[in-house]
Structures are given as structure tokens and as C-alpha cells.
Amino acid sequence: MNTAGPDEPIPGTGYALRTVIVAEDLDVLRGPLAGRAQLPLWLDASARRTYDLTDPHERALLYEVVLLEAGRPQDLSDWLDGEELVRLWPDLYLPRVVRAAWQAKHRRLEQAGTGPNVPPL
Numbered sequence: 001m002n003t004a005g006p007d008e009p010i011p012g013t014g015y016a017l018r019t020v021i022v023a024e025d026l027d028v029l030r031g032p033l034a035g036r037a038q039l040p041l042w043l044d045a046s047a048r049r050t051y052d053l054t055d056p057h058e059r060a061l062l063y064e065v066v067l068l069e070a071g072r073p074q075d076l077s078d079w080l081d082g083e084e085l086v087r088l089w090p091d092l093y094l095p096r097v098v099r100a101a102w103q104a105k106h107r108r109l110e111q112a113g114t115g116p117n118v119p120p121l
Helices: 056-069 074-077 080-091 096-105 107-112
Strands: 036-038 051-052
Touching: 051 056, 056 074, 056 080, 056 096, 080 107, 096 107
Parallel strands: none
Antiparallel strands: 036 051
16 A cells, blocks of 8 residues: 655656656646647656647647646646646546656646546545
8 A cells, every 4th residue: 555645756657766757737737739849858858858839749749748847836837737737637647756746736737637538546
């Protein structure tokens, strides 16, 4: 049984030494919704790095990468859009500790829930 709180890393999730950065307010997230986006190296050092935001799958991938790799609040506001995050939330495949941290801070995400292909908390 896991006794970690929503802000504490869950053992075995790979995030024990990382801090999950969570936006204080979803309304400040005004990232791009169209075109091609090239993430900076500190967020995505893979060969991919460029995402076509008109493609729903690529947009979701960008959101997952940013939520996992953000090291500062500005990373979130530069690349994520609050309304789009809420829309995508049920289907984003994220570690439990990341999902729990965001849902603990933002009731709208908790209410959006998780889709059938995403492990529950």
C-alpha cells in the first residue's frame, strides 16, 4: 500500500529525485495551439524535438514531454495551454506522481478524470 501524499514521490516511479512543477493557475498557460513547435533541449533532447500541433497525437506527446520535463513554471506557460490541457488530460499518459500533483492543485483536472488507456491513481 502506498502512503505517499500527492506531493511526495511514489517509490519506483522514477521521480524520487525530481520535483514535479505544477502551474499555480491554469489560466496563465497560453502556449501555442497551432503550427510546429520545437522544444528547447532542456525539455526534449531527443532527435524528435519538433511537434506538429495540428496533429492531435503529436500535440498530446508535446504535453506529456513538457509535463514530465518542466524545470520551472515558465516551461509550462511557454508550451501548454490551460484549456487544451484540461481537454487532453484524460488521455495523457503520465506517471502517477505527476498526475496526482496536478490533480491535487487543479480540481478541473481531477474532474476530467482518466481515460480507459491511462492507469488510474
